[in-house]
Amino acid sequence: xxxxxxxxxxxxxxxxxxxxxxxxxxxxxxxxxxxxxxxxxxxxxxxxxxxxxxxxxxxxxxxxxxxxxxxxxxxxxxxxxxxxxxxxxxxxxxxxxxxxxxxxxxxxxxxxxxxxxxxxxxxxxxxxxxxxxxxxxxxxxxxxxxxxxxxxxxxxxxxxxxxxxxxxxxxxxxxxxxxxxxxxxxxxxxxxxxxxxxxxxxxxxxxxxxxxxxxxxxxxxxxxxxxxxxxxxxxxxxxxxxxxxxxxxxxxxxxxxx
Amino acid sequence: xxxxxxxxxxxxxxxxxxxxxxxxxxxxxxxxxxxxxxxxxxxxxxxxxxxxxxxxxxxxxxxxxxxxxxxxxxxxxxxxxxxxxxxxxxxxxxxxxxxxxxxxxxxxxxxxxxxxxxxxxxxxxxxxxxxxxxxxxxxxxxxxxxxxxxxxxxxxxxxxxxxxxxxxxxxxxxxxxxxxxxxxxxxxxxxxxxxxxxxxxxxxxxxxxxxxxxxxxxxxxxxxxxxxxxxxxxxxxxxxxxxxxxxxxxxxxxxxx
Numbered sequence: 001x002x003x004x005x006x007x008x009x010x011x012x013x014x015x016x017x018x019x020x021x022x023x024x025x026x027x028x029x030x031x032x033x034x035x036x037x038x039x040x041x042x043x044x045x046x047x048x049x050x051x052x053x054x055x056x057x058x059x060x061x062x063x064x065x066x067x068x069x070x071x072x073x074x075x076x077x078x079x080x081x082x083x084x085x086x087x088x089x090x091x092x093x094x095x096x097x098x099x100x101x102x103x104x105x106x107x108x109x110x111x112x113x114x115x116x117x118x119x120x121x122x123x124x125x126x127x128x129x130x131x132x133x134x135x136x137x138x139x140x141x142x143x144x145x146x147x148x149x150x151x152x153x154x155x156x157x158x159x160x161x162x163x164x165x166x167x168x169x170x171x172x173x174x175x176x177x178x179x180x181x182x183x184x185x186x187x188x189x190x191x192x193x194x195x196x197x198x199x200x201x202x203x204x205x206x207x208x209x210x211x212x213x214x215x216x217x218x219x220x221x222x223x224x225x226x227x228x229x230x231x232x233x234x235x236x237x238x239x240x241x242x243x244x245x246x247x248x249x250x251x252x253x254x255x256x257x258x
Numbered sequence: 259x260x261x262x263x264x265x266x267x268x269x270x271x272x273x274x275x276x277x278x279x280x281x282x283x284x285x286x287x288x289x290x291x292x293x294x295x296x297x298x299x300x301x302x303x304x305x306x307x308x309x310x311x312x313x314x315x316x317x318x319x320x321x322x323x324x325x326x327x328x329x330x331x332x333x334x335x336x337x338x339x340x341x342x343x344x345x346x347x348x349x350x351x352x353x354x355x356x357x358x359x360x361x362x363x364x365x366x367x368x369x370x371x372x373x374x375x376x377x378x379x380x381x382x383x384x385x386x387x388x389x390x391x392x393x394x395x396x397x398x399x400x401x402x403x404x405x406x407x408x409x410x411x412x413x414x415x416x417x418x419x420x421x422x423x424x425x426x427x428x429x430x431x432x433x434x435x436x437x438x439x440x441x442x443x444x445x446x447x448x449x450x451x452x453x454x455x456x457x458x459x460x461x462x463x464x465x466x467x468x469x470x471x472x473x474x475x476x477x478x479x480x481x482x483x484x485x486x487x488x489x490x491x492x493x494x495x496x497x498x499x500x501x502x503x504x505x506x507x508x509x510x511x512x513x514x515x
C-alpha cells in the first residue's frame with residue numbers, strides 16, 4: 001500500500017504541493033489527473049524518494065520513505081517500476097542494455113536470464129527484436145514503450161506511470177492501456193498513472209484523484225468522478241474552456257496551476 | 259555594504275560546504291565496487307586515451323618553442339647545452355602539466371559536465387536512482403578515477419614528446435649536438451622533477467573531473483542549463499589548475515629545496 005500523508009513541497013518561492021494526501025490500495029490502479037504543471041510528477045517522485053517532502057510523509061509497504069536509510073531505499077526502489085514522461089532512456093546504451101539495467105543491478109539473473117527477461121518485456125510492449133538498437137534510432141512512441149518495458153522487466157510490485165500515453169497515436173495508446181490493465185489484473189501490480197487522457201483514465205483506473213492547487217480536489221471511483229458535481233473536476237474531465245457549462249464563468253484562473 | 263559582504267561570504271561558505279558534501283558522497287560511492295567498475299575502463303579510454311592527440315600536439319609545439327626560446331635567452335651568456343637544462347626543468351616541472359591540464363580542462367571538463375548535465379535534465383539520473391543505482395557510484399566515481407589516473411599518463415607521454423621535439427629543434431635549428439643536449443638534460447635532472455609533474459597532473463585530473471561532475475549533476479533548465487554547466491566546468495577547472503599549481507609550488511617544491 002502507498003500512502004502520501006499531508007505532503008507539502010516548494011521549490012524556492014514556488015509552492016507545488018500543499019497538504020497533498022492520497023492512498024493507493026494493494027492491487028488497484030489510481031489515475032492522478034490535473035492541469036499541466038500542477039505537481040503530479042512532483043507528487044509521485046516522493047513515492048520513490050526522488051524528492052523529500054518539506055512537510056508530511058510517505059509510506060510504502062508500511063515503511064516511511066523519507067526515514068529510510070540509503071540501503072533500505074534502494075531495496076524499496078527495486079520493488080517499484082517508474083515510467084518517465086519522456087522515457088529517460090540512457091542514450092549511450094542499447095535498448096537491451098537499457099531494459100536489462102535494473103535486472104543487472106538486482107544480480108539475481110545470469111546474462112542469459114537477463115536477455116530472456118528483456119526479450120519478454122519488449123515483446124509485451126510490441127517491440128520485439130530491438131535489443132541492439134540505440135534510443136536515438138527509435139521514435140518517441142517507441143522510446144516510451146521501451147521505458148515501460150524497462151519498468152516491467154523488474155516484475156515490480158508497484159508501477160508509477162508518468163503520462164505513459166501522452167504523444168502516442170490512439171492505437172499505441174490503447175495497447176499501453178491494455179498493458180497497464182493486464183499488469184493490474186493478471187499480475188496484481190499496484191499502479192499510479194499520471195494522465196491527461198480521460199478516456200485512458202476511465203479504462204485503466206480503479207480510482208481517480210484530481211490534483212488541484214497543490215492538494216487532492218476529489219478522489220473517487222471512475223463512476224463517482226464521471227458523475228461529480230464539483231465544477232472544477234467537471235471542467236477538467238469534460239475538457240471545457242470555461243468553468244460553467246453555459247460559458248458564463250471566466251476560464252479557470254492560472255492560480256490553479258503550480 | 260557589510261550586509262552584502264556577509265551575504266557573499268555566506269554564499270561562498272555554503273558553496274564550499276556543498277562541494278565537500280558532493281565529494282563525500284563520491285567517496286562513499288567508492289565502496290560500491292560492482293557498480294563503478296563497469297564504467298571505469300570506458301571512462302579511462304574516453305577521458306585519457308582519446309585526449310592523447312591534443313595533449314601530444316601541444317607537447318610537440320611546446321618542445322620546439324622552448325628550445326628556440328632557450329636559445330634566444332641564453333645566447334652569448336651561458337653554454338648552449340643549457341638549452342637542455344631549461345627544457346628538462348620547464349617541461350617536467352611546469353609547462354607540460356599546466357598546458358596539458360588546461361587543454362584537458364576544456365576537453366574533459368566540458369565533456370563530463372555536458373554529458374551529466376544532459377542526463378540530469380532529461381531525467382536519466384532520476385531513472386538511474388529508480389533502478390536502485392547510486393549515481394555517485396555509477397557516474398561520478400568512474401569519471402573522477404579516470405581523470406586522476408589518466409591525466410598523469412597523458413602528461414607523462416606529453417613530457418616525452420615535448421622533450422623529443424625540443425631535442426629535434428635543438429639539433430636542427432639551434433645547432434646543438436646530441437651529446438651537448440644530453441649533457442644539458444642530465445646536468446640538473448632529478449627523479450623528483452618527473453614525480454612532481456605527475457603528482458601535480460593527478461591533482462589536476464581529480465579537480466577537473468570532480469568539477470565537471472558537480473557542474474553536470476547540478477545542471478537545471480534544459481539546453482541552456484547544460485551549456486551553463488559546461489562553461490562553469492571549464493572556467494572553474496582552469497582556475498583550480500592555477501590554484502593547485504601555486505599550491506604545489508608553495509608546499510612540495512619549497513620543501514625539497
